[in-house]
Amino acid sequence: MSPVGRRIVVASNRGPVSFGREASGRVVTTRGAGGLVTAVSDGLAATGGLWIAAAMSEDDRSQAGRTIQVDAGGRGYQVRLLPFDPPDYEGYYDGISNRILWFLHHALWDVPRAPTFEGLAEAWQGYLTVNEAFARALEEEGRSPPGEAVYLVQDYHLALVPALLRERLPRAAIAHFSHIPFAGPTGLRILPQPIREALLAGMLGADVVGFQAPAWAENFLLGCRTLQGTRVDLRRRVVRWGGRVVRVRVHPISIDPAGLREEAAAEPAEAAARDILEWLGDRRLLVRVDRAELSKNILRGFLAYERFLEGNPEWLGRISFLALLNPSRQHLPEYRAYTQEAIELADRINSRVGRADWEPIRLSLMDDHPRALAAYRLYDVLLVNPVFDGMNLVAKEGPVLNERDGVLILSENAGASAELGRHAIAVNPFDVEATGRAIATALEMGPAERRRRARGLRSAVARNPIDAWVRAQVEDLERMGR
Amino acid sequence: MSPVGRRIVVASNRGPVSFGREASGRVVTTRGAGGLVTAVSDGLAATGGLWIAAAMSEDDRSQAGRTIQVDAGGRGYQVRLLPFDPPDYEGYYDGISNRILWFLHHALWDVPRAPTFEGLAEAWQGYLTVNEAFARALEEEGRSPPGEAVYLVQDYHLALVPALLRERLPRAAIAHFSHIPFAGPTGLRILPQPIREALLAGMLGADVVGFQAPAWAENFLLGCRTLQGTRVDLRRRVVRWGGRVVRVRVHPISIDPAGLREEAAAEPAEAAARDILEWLGDRRLLVRVDRAELSKNILRGFLAYERFLEGNPEWLGRISFLALLNPSRQHLPEYRAYTQEAIELADRINSRVGRADWEPIRLSLMDDHPRALAAYRLYDVLLVNPVFDGMNLVAKEGPVLNERDGVLILSENAGASAELGRHAIAVNPFDVEATGRAIATALEMGPAERRRRARGLRSAVARNPIDAWVRAQVEDLERMGR
Numbered sequence: 026m027s028p029v030g031r032r033i034v035v036a037s038n039r040g041p042v043s044f045g046r047e048a049s050g051r052v053v054t055t056r057g058a059g060g061l062v063t064a065v066s067d068g069l070a071a072t073g074g075l076w077i078a079a080a081m082s083e084d085d086r087s088q089a090g091r092t093i094q095v096d097a098g099g100r101g102y103q104v105r106l107l108p109f110d111p112p113d114y115e116g117y118y119d120g121i122s123n124r125i126l127w128f129l130h131h132a133l134w135d136v137p138r139a140p141t142f143e144g145l146a147e148a149w150q151g152y153l154t155v156n157e158a159f160a161r162a163l164e165e166e167g168r169s170p171p172g173e174a175v176y177l178v179q180d181y182h183l184a185l186v187p188a189l190l191r192e193r194l195p196r197a198a199i200a201h202f203s204h205i206p207f208a209g210p211t212g213l214r215i216l217p218q219p220i221r222e223a224l225l226a227g228m229l230g231a232d233v234v235g236f237q238a239p240a241w242a243e244n245f246l247l248g249c250r251t252l253q254g255t256r257v258d259l260r261r262r263v264v265r266w267g268g269r270v271v272r273v274r275v276h277p278i279s280i281d282p283a284g285l286r287e288e289a290a291a292e293p294a295e296a297a298a299r300d301i302l303e304w305l306g307d308r309r310l311l312v313r314v315d316r317a318e319l320s321k322n323i324l325r326g327f328l329a330y331e332r333f334l335e336g337n338p339e340w341l342g343r344i345s346f347l348a349l350l351n352p353s354r355q356h357l358p359e360y361r362a363y364t365q366e367a368i369e370l371a372d373r374i375n376s377r378v379g380r381a382d383w384e385p386i387r388l389s390l391m392d393d394h395p396r397a398l399a400a401y402r403l404y405d406v407l408l409v410n411p412v413f414d415g416m417n418l419v420a421k422e423g424p425v426l427n428e429r430d431g432v433l434i435l436s437e438n439a440g441a442s443a444e445l446g447r448h449a450i451a452v453n454p455f456d457v458e459a460t461g462r463a464i465a466t467a468l469e470m471g472p473a474e475r476r477r478r479a480r481g482l483r484s485a486v487a488r489n490p491i492d493a494w495v496r497a498q499v500e501d502l503e504r505m506g507r
Numbered sequence: 508m509s510p511v512g513r514r515i516v517v518a519s520n521r522g523p524v525s526f527g528r529e530a531s532g533r534v535v536t537t538r539g540a541g542g543l544v545t546a547v548s549d550g551l552a553a554t555g556g557l558w559i560a561a562a563m564s565e566d567d568r569s570q571a572g573r574t575i576q577v578d579a580g581g582r583g584y585q586v587r588l589l590p591f592d593p594p595d596y597e598g599y600y601d602g603i604s605n606r607i608l609w610f611l612h613h614a615l616w617d618v619p620r621a622p623t624f625e626g627l628a629e630a631w632q633g634y635l636t637v638n639e640a641f642a643r644a645l646e647e648e649g650r651s652p653p654g655e656a657v658y659l660v661q662d663y664h665l666a667l668v669p670a671l672l673r674e675r676l677p678r679a680a681i682a683h684f685s686h687i688p689f690a691g692p693t694g695l696r697i698l699p700q701p702i703r704e705a706l707l708a709g710m711l712g713a714d715v716v717g718f719q720a721p722a723w724a725e726n727f728l729l730g731c732r733t734l735q736g737t738r739v740d741l742r743r744r745v746v747r748w749g750g751r752v753v754r755v756r757v758h759p760i761s762i763d764p765a766g767l768r769e770e771a772a773a774e775p776a777e778a779a780a781r782d783i784l785e786w787l788g789d790r791r792l793l794v795r796v797d798r799a800e801l802s803k804n805i806l807r808g809f810l811a812y813e814r815f816l817e818g819n820p821e822w823l824g825r826i827s828f829l830a831l832l833n834p835s836r837q838h839l840p841e842y843r844a845y846t847q848e849a850i851e852l853a854d855r856i857n858s859r860v861g862r863a864d865w866e867p868i869r870l871s872l873m874d875d876h877p878r879a880l881a882a883y884r885l886y887d888v889l890l891v892n893p894v895f896d897g898m899n900l901v902a903k904e905g906p907v908l909n910e911r912d913g914v915l916i917l918s919e920n921a922g923a924s925a926e927l928g929r930h931a932i933a934v935n936p937f938d939v940e941a942t943g944r945a946i947a948t949a950l951e952m953g954p955a956e957r958r959r960r961a962r963g964l965r966s967a968v969a970r971n972p973i974d975a976w977v978r979a980q981v982e983d984l985e986r987m988g989r
Contacts (some may be wrong), residue, residue: 135617136894139802141939209693214920219937319619363619412618438696453699457623
């Protein structure tokens, strides 16, 4: 059976469409962007597939009964949004997914003080309820035609779904894929044992458990070794568990260069580019584009830039740093505090070394996609220095759009470094001095080497076509006889 | 060759003696206490061995030329203190050992913000210099009689010594032992790669690398898998590296119950016991004894007690919590801030639920060993809840001295839990609610079960005699033909 022959059913927290309401009360549909939507839509459309996601707002919930038809390049797929009671969704989404699993897998806790697991039991109940509802919906939707659906379950929000679905459909073809890192065995010990075991066993309900990079696959395997009753082959990446064989695979997700170039050439991005160039003058441009997120390492990025300016005073006034930060999870106090620290640090650096005619750092805190695309086109140096990151698509999108043979500085702890590291300047993201030195190295690099590296980055992205990611997951399942 | 037949040479940062000066200017010698001194002295005395340590103060440095004779139960061993330039020692001790390796292996960093590795290069130079000086001194001192010395190198301060000594004496019998946890593979990625590799390769210079508990041995093996050129057998705990075989072993260190009982029966401890009983009245006693240290989880311990009182109001006024905290590393801002938070949290709880005739928590911040011994004798519940801990000797000393069939609440992340966990109430140290419930369970436990568990704890300690730890390390080396 060829991959396109099977009906694909995707489950993820956030779906490819969301609903809002105009002032008139009319419901409007918004197509989501984001790496997952881009990577999945083609594969879904090819098979007339289905995407099941959570209704995330009141307006989403009002549409939860319908099956929504989404158009993708002339072909279509369906979307179904699952409604949840707000307290259940809150426990599942903020309580467990955002506040525990995200922090755990990115190592973001100040361990002497956090977590304390206040309210864990209720939140876990919500997580269970939502995961069970997904499993139920997948079973229902996958029934016709029977036995043929391929289930692609996405990310840490739905870690229990594979095992819950396996209980209902013992012979189903199920893949789980984590888009974020996976904590190592010591990190996993932070979780209460029943929860740690439920999450591991939940993922092991899949036939194939996928990750963005080898380091995270390895950590998952090491975690499985702590689960009683497993037999783990680290070299072959196989876990034997409950009489079944589970394979662990690495499938780095890609981007759509053609679509991206089209967006970047459109007027909103053109206007943003003119705006940036006016601000920049004849200075060199250092760029970062991130969610305002604790894992993105914004503070150390600013400190490294300050250190670079201190150590290389000849660059004072000859470079500007454009930091485009998309506000994220600002209802969580950790995120508000971190964002505030970033603003204050940028202010401090600007007032310390800035001049009337030179703004060393411009921090922009808004969701401005055209500006990000323009910044990608114009950067001389792109700084991508997360402390830990499942993949990081900025490191792929930037080089594809860049028009200046710009240099990528890339954290060795971003999943993207496995594909792109040798064309980038790799940095240890914790080492502020080394990151500062990397900025100097990038700026002083000769044109031939810049060109060679820029070409290398573009080729590395091109070598991994956007549709390969879904295809590889379906092929994994078929190779296992699923 | 029997273990006692070989001359043992121990290297550690802190030695068994230190020097001070009276007002008159006369130099006075102080014998150190501490688990290592107790565990090592016997073995050293039996072989007329030598202990090499760092001179840690000006007065220590004034004695650095001498070889100091130490009496241990009628037999003796020698001590040599190595002098260092204060900037080298500072880089080695605070810069690398306390501020980087301690934080790394106990997972104490607030990763979005720390570490930043400011000043790392100079500190690392100091660490290298001190480790090299130790290796040189070990080579010199081990020469006569030639080829017979057994080198026992202690802890994270001296991680490079095994490889540096191996370069000088390729056929030497070298063991390294870590008294603290060892970071997992994700934690190790925080270190800059050259430093991570130097530390792993440094320890792999030993024939045997020892740890207090299986989890830390396992983490070291996983770290070695990231070092290019190693072949690691996780099951057999063997690392092949540079044409040599390195074995990884677990040897939990023990305590000296007889010596401890003697101290606890002496007048200073008796006086402290009377003092505690007067304060306590007929209430039940919850005790913790720790250095005021970020890994000891003092804040969550207080929060758990508060949660316990909230959930079990019948215990208000019927229990007191004695927290004996020995000030530690108060020159480091992280430690000052943490200690201050502990004081404020205890104050808050006391003012919230305390009454004129009842102090819910008494926090004592001083080095008062007799009071700790008295508290061990008197507790009904002993709380040992570190986030991560290599071993934790409080969990062994308390039960040996306790006279009330007191219950031990023990973190599952303390090395001691491997030996003692099944006789204790095991807790996930991050889970404040679960720790609060453990306090209730301990207080409500029936006398028969308390007695059974208390006896189990004492037997578990007794089964591991104090001298077994040195003996096992020497036997490991001899079994390898060293």
